[in-house]
Every structure is written in C-alpha cells, then in structure tokens.
C-alpha cells in the first residue's frame with residue numbers, strides 16, 4: 246500500500262515570494278526520509294506541497310510535477326481531498342480537535358469518509374490507537390477530551406487520527422519539536438513500526454533524530470535570506486552523516502553553520 | 504530536543520540516561536534560586552538578594568485598586584437592589600387591586616374602577632415573537648457569518664461585515680416605522696399565500712385581515728437581531744485555530760466538512776452566547792413591536808392574522824394614559840419580562856456549562 250513519490254522541478258510560492266525552487270527527488274515506498282536544513286529553507290513548504298496543503302494559504306501556489314505512483318497529484322482532474330486522504334500529515338504542534346473526545350478525534354477522518362457504523366469505527370479506533378502506541382494509556386477514557394492528554398500523548402493521538410484512514414504516505418513536520426525527550430523516543434520508535442506499512446517523510450531539526458530514524462536524508466538550504474530554498478544533497482542517511490559529497494552539507498551536519 | 508530541567512535528585516541518574524546529549528554533572532541543574540524574589544518586587548529595596556526579605560508594603564497600588572473594584576461592585580449591587588425594591592413596591596398594590604387572575608385573564612384594563620388585567624397573552628406574545636424571530640434570524644445570521652469568515656475574499660468580508668455592523672446602529676423606531684408603512688404590504692401578500700396553501704396549519708389559519716401580525720413583528724425583529732448574531736458569530740468563527748482547520752483539511756475534508764469538523768464545534772459556545780444576546784434583544788424590543796403588531800390580548804398561535812402583543816410593546820402603548828394602578832400593573836408586567844429573560848439566560852448558561860469539560864480545554 247505504500248507508494249513512491251517523485252518530485253520534478255517543484256517550485257513553490259507564497260504570493261510573489263519564491264520559497265523553494267526546482268526540487269527534484271524520489272522517495273521510495275516503505276522508507277523513512279528525513280528533510281533537514283536551517284530554518285526557513287523551505288522544508289515545511291516542500292512537505293506541504295506533497296499533500297497539496299500548501300495551496301490552502303491565500304496566494305500560495307506550486308509549479309512543477311509531483312507524482313505518487315506515477316499519478317500527478319496536481320492534475321486538473323484529481324480530487325484534492327482524495328490526495329490528502331492518501332497522504333496523511335502530522336503537524337509540528339499537536340492539534341487534536343479540542344471539542345472532541347479521544348475516540349471522536351481518532352475516527353474524525355473515517356467520519357469524513359462517510360463511515361457511520363459504530364462497530365467499524367470502534368475497531369478502527371482501537372487499531373489506530375494501538376498502532377500509535379497509545380491504546381493502553383487511553384483505553385479507559387476514550388470519551389474524555391483529547392485536549393486533556395499530555396503533549397506527547399496528544400501527538401500520538403494525532404498520529405492515530407492520521408493513520409486511522411489508512412493513508413499510503415505519512416508526512417510529519419517536526420512532530421517532536423514541541424515534546425519532551427521521552428515522548429520523542431516513543432514517537433521515534435513508532436516511526437520504525439510504521440515504515441513497514443507507510444512511506445514516511447519527516448522534517449526534523451534534530452540531527453540525531455534524522456540519523457536514528459531515517460533511511461534517506463535530504464539536505465535543503467538557502468544562499469541568503471530572501472532566496473528560495475534548494476535541495477543541496479539527497480542520499481542514504483549513512484552517507485550524508487559520515488561522508489557527504491557536498492561541502493555545505495558537511496558544514497551543516499558538523500554544526501559549522503545553520 | 505526539549506531541555507527539561509531534571510529535579511536535582513534525578514540529575515545524573517534516570518534523566519541523563521535519556522537525554523544523552525544533555526548529560527551534565529549531578530548538581531549542575533540546581534538553578535540559582537536567588538533570582539526569584541527580586542523579580543517579584545521591582546523597585547523593592549532588596550535587589551541583589553543581600554539582607555532580609557523586603558517588607559510588605561502597607562499601602563500600594565495593588566490595595567487601592569482592590570478597594571476601587573470592591574466599591575464599584577458594591578455600588579452596582581446596591582443600585583440593582585434599590586431598583587428591585589422600588590419596582591416591587593409599585594407592583595404589589597396594583598396586583599392586589601386586580602379583580603381577576605393576573606396569570607390567566609386575557610385583557611388589560613388596569614385603569615378601570617375595578618381593575619382587570621392579565622399577563623398571559625402578553626407573555627405568550629413576547630416569547631412567540633422572539634422565538635419566531637430567532638428561527639428566521641439564526642440560520643441566516645450563521646450563514647452570513649460563515650460566508651464572511653470562511654468563504655468571502657478578505658476585503659469583501661470586511662466590507663460586508665462593516666455594513667452589517669452599521670445595520671445594528673439603526674434605531675429601532677426606524678425599523679418599526681419601515682415595518683408598519685412599507686414591509687406590511689409584502690408580508691400581507693405572503694400571509695395570504697401561506698393561508699391559501701398552508702391554511703390547514705393552525706399557524707397560518709384564520710381569514711385575515713393580514714399585515715399587522717405576529718409574522719410582521721417577528722420578521723422585523725429578525726432583521727433587528729440579525730446584525731448582533733452575525734457579527735459575534737463571525738468573530739467566533741474567525742478565531743478557530745488554524746491548526747484545527749488544517750488538521751481537518753489534511754484528513755481530506757472539503758471546506759464545508761472542515762467547517763463542520765473544526766469551526767462549528769469550536770464556535771458553539773460563542774454562537775449560543777450570540778443567540779442569547781439576540782434573544783435578549785428580541786424579548787425586550789419595545790417600539791418596533793408597538794408599531795408593527797395589531798395589539799390584541801388573546802393567546803393564539805395564528806401568526807398571520809392582524810393581532811399579537813408583547814409585554815414591552817404593551818408598556819409603550821399603555822403607559823401614556825395609565826393611572827396609578829395602571830402604572831403598577833405595567834411595572835408588574837415588566838418584572839415578568841425580567842423573569843422570562845432571566846430564565847432564558849440561566850437555561851443558556853446551563854447548556855454551555857454542560858459541555859464545559861470540552862470547551863475549557865478548547866480555550
């Protein structure tokens with residue numbers, strides 16, 4: 246079920262401002278790919294172009310081609326909601342629906358898909374919560390507000406909500422940056438388990454995290470403020486962290502800039 | 504990664520196992536506790552932490568302000584109690600002089616030598632007109648509010664929002680005169696149409712004449728409460744956290760599904776409050792209804808025949824020629840209106856309170 250993503254000359258704008266330029270990369274199914282680079286180099290922008298969340302902002306647009314298993318997600322005839330169902334997204338700050346219970350949060354996506362049958366929802370919720378390593382902590386209080394959980398639990402709840410609709414790809418934008426170290430470990434472990442089924446792309450500021458969880462790493466950077474972000478180097482994580490072929494990558498991962 | 508300060512007992516043991524890249528010698532995590540008191544007493548004599556703790560100030564802005572707020576709060580209470588006492592003192596003699604039941608009698612003759620007056624029909628008309636007005640106004644107002652907050656281009660949304668706020672500034676007598684002189688024609692036509700096709704419903708029964716009816720009053724009221732409900736709901740909808748809207752969209756929601764999943768639930772308490780404010784205005788509206796209603800004193804669900812009355816409209820109409828008992832009777836009806844409004848508000852609060860667990864964590 247996991248799928249291959251191919252970006253060809255992807256360029257994204259916020260109004261007149263070009264945030265990323267000519268990004269070319271291929272992401273293989275059932276791998277974890279890390280996007281690293283200094284702040285403002287366009288990692289989030291690229292990530293949000295993949296599931297067409299970029300265009301939600303007024304004036305934002307994307308050029309180039311982005312395909313998932315050969316199908317262009319920006320094709321005129323493609324239903325954008327179908328794209329987003331296929332490509333799930335976990336955000337930087339945990340964002341459970343504040344008015345919904347834990348259960349309702351997990352099944353929110355299924356309800357949007359028109360699933361009404363209680364037994365189907367209950368089973369799906371349990372499956373997703375188990376997959377997100379949250380089941381044991383919340384199984385006795387599924388009716389309580391999702392916003393009442395700790396930050397780490399909320400983020401795992403959001404992961405459960407994302408995978409409950411069984412997407413092909415899961416995008417994560419700095420999913421641990423608002424969390425404590427223990428929750429971070431829990432989520433990293435979760436990523437190992439998830440890559441059996443999903444293609445995962447994760448933006449992270451944390452080098453250790455990138456080297457621990459990812460198979461491939463993409464390094465983005467900008468020349469100077471106001472310039473568009475570019476993909477500098479994209480290779481196996483092992484190679485990027487031990488023997489990068491571009492000087493700039495080496496400078497960044499050894500902490501000499503960024 | 505988050506740099507959580509471990510308790511000093513944990514430093515170097517449990518915590519550092521996890522935070523390998525933040526390992527530090529035991530005890531290094533003891534933060535300088537001396538910083539704390541100085542930051543709490545700016546301008547205090549003890550900056551730098553030497554010597555004893557600074558003394559509490561005998562008199563400062565803090566206390567003065569507390570006294571001031573207490574005085575203001577007390578003053579409000581005193582004024583309210585004084586008004587209540589005055590009103591009750593006026594109302595009781597009139598109620599005593601009433602020769603028929605205040606609750607069930609349908610009519611208003613408090614100025615007669617044998618005063619006869621009853622609140623039933625007026626209270627009924629008050630609630631009926633307000634409820635009808637809200638039934639019309641709330642769906643329209645919420646539709647406009649959602650359009651302004653989530654569909655219209657920002658510029659257009661702001662301009663339209665401004666226009667609607669202007670509508671709220673029109674005096675109610677203008678609405679009343681417009682309703683009586685211009686709007687009653689179309690409403691009479693509509694009433695005749697409703698009567699022709701839906702006459703089998705008690706609401707649209709009767710045989711005219713149409714025009715100066717509950718329907719006209721309620722529609723004028725609806726237009727009057729529309730701006731306040733629209734404007735507040737729009738504000739509430741706008742405050743939906745972007746993170747929640749994006750969460751819904753990222754799950755594959757269409758815009759309307761996103762609104763149903765994220766915006767409406769989040770805005771619910773605010774919308775209820777807005778509707779209650781609108782209801783309060785509708786219940787208390789005086790002159791617009793005094794001008795548009797046909798003024799009868801019977802309890803009837805027929806909303807298209809000429810007629811209808813409300814407590815506030817009756818006060819406006821009857822106050823001029825009221826004698827002492829007449830004024831007392833009107834004051835008694837005013838107290839009744841107050842009671843109705845109070846019940847409505849308490850009910851609304853109860854509704855909001857029931858979901859507090861969820862709405863509080865939403866804040």
Ligand SMILES: Nc1ncnc2c1ncn2[C@@H]1O[C@H](COP(=O)(O)OP(=O)(O)O)[C@@H](O)[C@H]1O
Pocket residue numbers: 259262264282283284285286287288289290291302471474
């Ligand atoms: N909503 C926005 N409107 C305008 N410019 C934006 C917006 N979001 C991001 N940008 C700009 O786009 C560039 C890339 O941002 P982003 O993708 O968030 O970088 P990263 O995630 O790598 O830190 C930055 O220069 C940023 O200022």
Ligand SMILES: [Mg+2]
Pocket residue numbers: 288289290418448
């Ligand atoms: Mg970012």
